[in-house]
Amino acid sequence: MGATIRDVARAAGVSPSTVSRALAMSELVNPATVERVRRAAESLGYQPNPVARGLITGRTRNLGLIVPDLANPFFPGVVKGMQARAREADYAVFVADTDEDPGLESRLARKLAKQVDALVLCSPRLADDELLALAADVTLVLLHRRAGDLPAVLADNAGGMRQAVGHLSALGHRRIGLVAGPVSSWSNSERVAGLRAACAGRVELTELGNFAPTFDGGVAAADIVLASEVTAVIAYNDVMALGLVNMFTARGVGVPGRISVVGCDDIPQAAMSSPPLTTVAVPKEQTGRAGVDLALALLDPAGPGPAPARELGAQLLVRGTTGPAGR
Amino acid sequence: MGATIRDVARAAGVSPSTVSRALAMSELVNPATVERVRRAAESLGYQPNPVARGLITGRTRNLGLIVPDLANPFFPGVVKGMQARAREADYAVFVADTDEDPGLESRLARKLAKQVDALVLCSPRLADDELLALAADVTLVLLHRRAGDLPAVLADNAGGMRQAVGHLSALGHRRIGLVAGPVSSWSNSERVAGLRAACAGRVELTELGNFAPTFDGGVAAADIVLASEVTAVIAYNDVMALGLVNMFTARGVGVPGRISVVGCDDIPQAAMSSPPLTTVAVPKEQTGRAGVDLALALLDPAGPGPAPARELGAQLLVRGTTGPAGR
DNA sequence: ATGAAAGCGCTAACAT
DNA sequence: ATGTTAGCGCTTTCAT
Numbered sequence: 001m002g003a004t005i006r007d008v009a010r011a012a013g014v015s016p017s018t019v020s021r022a023l024a025m026s027e028l029v030n031p032a033t034v035e036r037v038r039r040a041a042e043s044l045g046y047q048p049n050p051v052a053r054g055l056i057t058g059r060t061r062n063l064g065l066i067v068p069d070l071a072n073p074f075f076p077g078v079v080k081g082m083q084a085r086a087r088e089a090d091y092a093v094f095v096a097d098t099d100e101d102p103g104l105e106s107r108l109a110r111k112l113a114k115q116v117d118a119l120v121l122c123s124p125r126l127a128d129d130e131l132l133a134l135a136a137d138v139t140l141v142l143l144h145r146r147a148g149d150l151p152a153v154l155a156d157n158a159g160g161m162r163q164a165v166g167h168l169s170a171l172g173h174r175r176i177g178l179v180a181g182p183v184s185s186w187s188n189s190e191r192v193a194g195l196r197a198a199c200a201g202r203v204e205l206t207e208l209g210n211f212a213p214t215f216d217g218g219v220a221a222a223d224i225v226l227a228s229e230v231t232a233v234i235a236y237n238d239v240m241a242l243g244l245v246n247m248f249t250a251r252g253v254g255v256p257g258r259i260s261v262v263g264c265d266d267i268p269q270a271a272m273s274s275p276p277l278t279t280v281a282v283p284k285e286q287t288g289r290a291g292v293d294l295a296l297a298l299l300d301p302a303g304p305g306p307a308p309a310r311e312l313g314a315q316l317l318v319r320g321t322t323g324p325a326g327r
Numbered sequence: 328m329g330a331t332i333r334d335v336a337r338a339a340g341v342s343p344s345t346v347s348r349a350l351a352m353s354e355l356v357n358p359a360t361v362e363r364v365r366r367a368a369e370s371l372g373y374q375p376n377p378v379a380r381g382l383i384t385g386r387t388r389n390l391g392l393i394v395p396d397l398a399n400p401f402f403p404g405v406v407k408g409m410q411a412r413a414r415e416a417d418y419a420v421f422v423a424d425t426d427e428d429p430g431l432e433s434r435l436a437r438k439l440a441k442q443v444d445a446l447v448l449c450s451p452r453l454a455d456d457e458l459l460a461l462a463a464d465v466t467l468v469l470l471h472r473r474a475g476d477l478p479a480v481l482a483d484n485a486g487g488m489r490q491a492v493g494h495l496s497a498l499g500h501r502r503i504g505l506v507a508g509p510v511s512s513w514s515n516s517e518r519v520a521g522l523r524a525a526c527a528g529r530v531e532l533t534e535l536g537n538f539a540p541t542f543d544g545g546v547a548a549a550d551i552v553l554a555s556e557v558t559a560v561i562a563y564n565d566v567m568a569l570g571l572v573n574m575f576t577a578r579g580v581g582v583p584g585r586i587s588v589v590g591c592d593d594i595p596q597a598a599m600s601s602p603p604l605t606t607v608a609v610p611k612e613q614t615g616r617a618g619v620d621l622a623l624a625l626l627d628p629a630g631p632g633p634a635p636a637r638e639l640g641a642q643l644l645v646r647g648t649t650g651p652a653g654r
Numbered sequence: 655a656t657g658a659a660a661g662c663g664c665t666a667a668c669a670t
Numbered sequence: 671a672t673g674t675t676a677g678c679g680c681t682t683t684c685a686t
Contacts, residue, residue, distance in 0.1 A: 002441070002464070004679060015657045020681060030655055049441050051387065052679035054378050056662045062421075062442075070403040070410070071595065080397045083424045092439060094389075095422040097410045112419060114329070114376055115389075137329075215599050239599075246601055268398065269596040272542050272566075274573050331663055342673045347665060357671055379663035383678045 003044040012040035023048070063295060064094040064112040064119040065288075066105060073239065073267040074284065078122055078143065081288025089296055091117075102126050106134070113138040118295035121145070122287075123187065141294045143287055145186045151298060152309045153290040157187065158194035160280035160314030164234055164262050165198040167278075167316055172325035173232040173260065175204045179221045179244065181213040181236030188213075188236055191264060195234060206230050211240065218243020226251065231259060231325040238263035238270045238279055245273065245321060256323030266317055275320025283312050330371040339367035350375070390622060391421040391439040391446040392615075393432060400566065400594040401611065405449055405470065408615025416623055418444075429453050433461070440465040445622035448472070449614075450514065468621045470614055472513045478625060479636045480617040484514065485521035487607035487641030491561055491589050492525040494605075494643055499652035500559040500587065502531045506548045506571065508540040508563030515540075515563055518591065522561060533557050538567065545570020553578065558586060558652040565590035565597045565606055572600065572648060583650030593644055602647025610639050 009016045014033060021029050022037035040046075054060040063086050067075045079095055086093045094112055098105040102125040109119055118139035124131060124147075131147040134140060142152040168176055178195055181188040192207070199205040206228050211217035218240035225233050225244065235241035241263030248255050255261055255275065263270060266281035290310050297307055336343045341360060348356050349364035367373075381387040390413050394402045406422055413420045421439055425432040429452040436446055445466035451458060451474075458474040461467060469479040495503055505522055508515040519534070526532040533555050538544035545567035552560050552571065562568035568590030575582050582588055582602065590597060593608035617637050624634055 005681095006679080016679090017658080017681075018656055021656085024681085028655080033655080047437065047441060049679055051378055051381050051442060052662090053681075054662095055382055055664090055679080056681050058662080060378065070407045073400065073403075073595065076397045076400075076403045079422065080424050083397070083422065084426070087423070087435070092421050092423070092442065094419050095406065095410065096414070096419070097407050099411070108414070110374070114374060115378060115419065242599055246599065249601055268400065269599065272569055272573065272596070273600065274576055332665095333663080343663090344665075344674080345672055348672085351665085355671075360671080376663055379678090380665075381678095382663080382680090383665050385678080 002049070003046045005046070005048070007044055008037065008041045008046045011044060012037045059117055059299075060115055061091050062094060062116045063091050063292065064096070064109075064116040065122065065291075066096045066098060066108055066112070066119065066124070067122045068098050068100045068105070068125055070095075070097045073269065074237070074265050074282075075122065077284025078288040078291075081285030082120060082292055083288070084285070085289035085292040089292065091292070098125070100125060102130075106130055109134055110137070117299050120291040120295060122291075123185075125184075139295065139298050141291050141298070143291050144282075146309070149308050151294045151307065153287050153294060154309060154311045155187075155282045155287070156311055156314045157190040158197060160264070160282070160316065161191060161194035161234075162198040163314075163316035164280055165195070165203060167318060167322065168232045168234075168260060168262070169203055171232075171260065171323065173203065174325070175206060175230045175232075177206045177208050177225050177228050177230035177233040179208050179218065179225065179233060179235040179240055180210045181217075181240070183210050185213070185236075191236060208233075211236075213237055213240060215239050215243040215246070218245075219247045222247030222251070225259070226253060232262070232322070233259065234262045234264075236264060238265045238267045238277060241277055241279065241321075242269065242273055245275075245277070255321050257326060260322040260325075262316075262322060270317075271319070278319045278322040279317050281315045281317050283314075286312055329376070330373045332373070332375070334371055335364065335368045335373050338371060339364045386444055386626075387442055388418050389421060389443045390418050390619065391423070391436075391443040392449065392618075393423045393425060393435055393439070393446065393451070394449045395425050395427045395432070395452055397422075397424045400596065401564070401592050401609075402449065404611025405615040405618075408612030409447065409619055410615070411612070412616040412619040416619065418619070425452070427452060429457075433457055436461055437464070444626050447618040447622060449618075450512075452511070466622065466625050468618050468625070470618050471609075473636070476635050478621045478634065480614055480621060481636060481638045482514075482609045482614070483638055483641045484517040485524060487591070487609070487643065488518060488521035488561075489525040490641075490643035491607055492522070492530060494645060494649065495559045495561075495587060495589070496530055498559075498587065498649065500530065501652070502533060502557045502559075504533045504535050504552050504555055504557035504560035506535050506545065506552065506560060506562040506567055507537045508544075508567070510537050512540070512563075518563060535560075538563075540564055540567060542566050542570040542573070545572075546574045549574030549578070552586070553580060559589070559649070560586065561589045561591075563591060565592045565594045565604060568604055568606070568648075569596065569600055572602075572604070582648050584653060587649040587652070589643075589649060597644075598646070605646045605649040606644050608642045608644050610641075613639055 270277040
C-alpha cells in the first residue's frame with residue numbers, strides 16, 4: 001500500500017535517516033536536500049506510519065476517552081470538545097462507552113492504556129483506589145470527579161447552586177425541593193452539598209430522595225414533589241428536570257405558574273423544550289478541551305509540574321421554567 | 328514501564344516466540360509450557376503491546392469513525408452502537424468529528440487511515456469521487472450514504488416515508504407539507520424521493536423548500552407551513568420537527584389538533600417532548616453495529632467477497648403529534 | 655550534512 | 671514442540 005520512508009529515500013537519492021530528519025528536523029539538513037526529499041515524498045504520496053513511529057518514540061499521539069454513556073446528552077459535548085482540542089494538538093482520540101459498567105470501565109482503560117499517551121475518564125464510576133491503581137499504569141485525567149490528587153477537570157457546582165438559589169430566592173421562593181440523582185455519583189454529592197450550603201439560613205430545602213438520573217426518574221419524582229408543598233424544585237440534571245416538567249404539565253400543574261423548575265447541565269434539549277428549561281450550565285466542550293490541556297501538560301517533559309486540577313465555572317441560565325413564587 | 332515479551336520469556340525459561348505462541352496459539356505448544364508461560368505473564372502483569380503487534384501483522388485492531396457533528400443527537404447512538412460491536416470483536420475505535428467540514432473530513436480520514444484497519448464514515452459530506460479515491464487507500468464503509476458501489480449501511484427511507492404517508496392518509500390528511508433539509512444531503516434526497524413516491528396519486532404533497540436541519544430551521548419553516556394550508560407536515564428530521572412544534576405552539580396552533588407533525592430519526596428527545604413526537608425511526612445503534620460488521624467482513628480474508636450494502640428497516644413510531652385531520 | 659547500524663516489541667518463517 | 675533469525679517502518683545514536 002503506502003510508500004515507506006525507504007521508497008522516499010531511494011527516490012530522493014538519500015538515506016532513510018536523512019528523509020526522517022528532512023521531514024521532522026529540517027533545520028539540521030541542507031535546504032536543497034530538504035527540498036528534494038519533500039518533492040519525493042509528495043510525489044510518492046508518502047505518509048509516515050504513526051504506528052512505527054510510536055513504537056520507537058514510545059509516544060502514540062493518541063488520547064483515550066472513556067465515558068459511561070454516550071446516549072446521555074451530556075457527554076457528546078464533552079467528546080466533541082476533547083476531539084476538537086486534540087486535533088489542534090495533532091492527536092487522535094479513542095472513545096469508549098462503558099454502558100455505566102465499572103468493570104468494563106476498568107478493562108477498557110487497561111486495554112486502551114497501551115495505545116494512548118493519556119487516558120481521560122469522564123465521570124468515572126470506578127472506586128478511588130481503582131483509579132489510583134490505574135494511574136500507575138497510564139497518565140490519567142479525570143473529568144467531573146476527584147480521586148486522591150489525580151489531575152482533574154471540575155465544574156463549580158457549588159457556585160452554580162448558589163446562583164440557582166439566589167435566583168429562586170429573589171423570585172420569592174422560600175421552600176425549595178431537591179430531586180437528587182444517584183447516591184454513588186460524585187457530581188450528585190457535590191451538587192447536594194452545594195445546594196445545602198446555598199440554602200442554609202435563607203430558604204428551606206426539602207430533599208426528596210434519590211431518583212434515576214433519567215427522564216423517567218424525573219417523571220417518578222413529580223408527584224412526590226407536588227405533595228411536598230415546595231414552590232420550586234431543583235433537579236440533579238436536565239433530563240430529570242424535563243421529566244418533572246412533563247409530568248407537571250400532564251397533571252395540569254403550571255410551570256412556572258404554580259411551580260418553578262431548575263435543571264443542571266444545559267443539555268441541548270433544555271433550550272428546545274417548552275417552556276425552555278432554566279438550568280445551571282456546565283461547560284461541556286470546555287471540559288473536554290481542558291481535559292486534553294491537562295493531559296498534554298502532564299505529557300510534556302518540560303512541563304511546569306503537575307497541574308492537579310482545573311475548575312470550570314458553572315452558570316445559571318434563566319429561561320422559561322422559573323418565575324415568581326405564586327400559589 | 329510494562330513488561331515485554333522477553334521478560335516473560337526469561338521468567339518462564341523459554342524463547343520469546345514460544346511465549347507469543349503460548350499466548351496466541353496455545354494448541355501448538357506443550358500444555359505444561361503454556362501453563363508456565365501463563366504464570367510468568369500473569370506475575371509480571373504482562374500485556375502485549377498492540378502497537379508492536381500491529382506493526383508486524385499489519386493489523387491494528389482499530390476502527391475509525393468519522394461523523395459530521397457529535398452534537399447532532401442522531402450521531403451518539405451510532406457511535407455507541409459501533410463502539411459496542413467493535414468491543415465485542417476486540418476492536419477499539421477512534422472517533423472524529425468534522426464540524427460539518429468536508430475538507431476536514433478528508434484530512435482526518437487520511438490521517439486515521441494508517442492507524443486503523445477500516446474507516447467508517449457516517450453520513451459523509453465528501454463528494455463521490457473523493458470517497459472513491461479514499462477507498463483506494465483504506466477499507467471504507469459508508470453509513471447512510473451511497474457512493475459508487477462502496478460498502479454501505481443504509482436505512483429504508485422510502486419505506487419509512489410510505490409508513491408516514493399511510494398513517495397520515497388513514498387519519499384523513501389529504502394535503503401534506505414537506506419541510507426539507509439541506510439539498511446536499513444524501514438522506515434528504517432519499518427522503519424527498521421516498522415521500523414523493525409515497526404520496527403519488529393519493530395525497531397532495533406541498534414541498535416547502537429547504538431549511539437548515541436544526542431546531543431554528545424548523546422554527547423558521549413554521550409560518551411558511553401555516554400559510555400553506557396543509558393539515559400535516561413531515562420534516563426532514565426530528566430536530567426540525569421539534570422546532571416546528573415549538574413555533575406552532577407559540578402561535579397558538581394546536582398540535583395535533585390543527586396540524587399534525589412527523590419527524591425523522593427518533594432522536595432521544597422526540598420521546599421526551601410534549602406532546603411526544605411521531606417520527607420515522609432509523610435504527611441508530613444498529614447502524615453503528617452493521618458498520619462494524621461490514622468492515623469486519625471486508626477485512627476477513629476468508630470472507631465471502633464484498634457485501635456491498637446492507638439496508639436497515641425504518642419504522643414509523645406513532646406518538647402524540649399526529650391526529651385526525653381537522654380544520 | 656549525511657550514512658550506517660541498532661533497535662522499539664512483536665510475530666512469522668525457517669530451522670532443529 | 672521449541673529456538674533462531676529476520677524484519678515490520680521508523681528514529682536515533684554513532685560515525686564519517
